[in-house]
Amino acid sequence: MAGELSFIELGSDDPGKSRQFYEALFGWTFSPGVSGEGAGFDIAGLGTAAGIHGGDPAASPYVFFKVDDLDAAAAKVLDLGGTVLELDMDGTDEQAAKYGRFTMCTDSQGSPFGLHQPPSA
Secondary structure (H helix, E strand, O other): OOOOEEEEEEEOOOHHHHHHHHHHHHOOEEEEOOOOOOOOEEEEOOOOEEEEEOOOOOOOOEEEEEOOOHHHHHHHHHHOOOEEOOOOOOOOHHHHHHHOEEEEEEOOOOOEEEEEEOOOO
16 A cells, blocks of 8 residues: 555664664664665564664654655655655665665655655565
């Protein structure tokens, strides 16, 4: 279903320290994410795909909503008066194959959110 919560991403300056914090706070379990720039961890057991990435100090959590076609959804955001931020979020082919495609947007009132096209099965 399009529009359901699809992915939560936590930005961090130091993903290892963030991992320790959330392990102690919530008892979350982690596994290594796909290596690359800002590599971090996948978070298990939340019921929604989630992760922590590095290289993003003092970031707010990113909430992504599922879409079937990222390009079509991004075009619709623009048609509705929102913005699509020019960020390269797909990463390497390996990362895109594992996690899917992402883009950050703002709605017509400037509130940030993300779109996520999960990887093909």
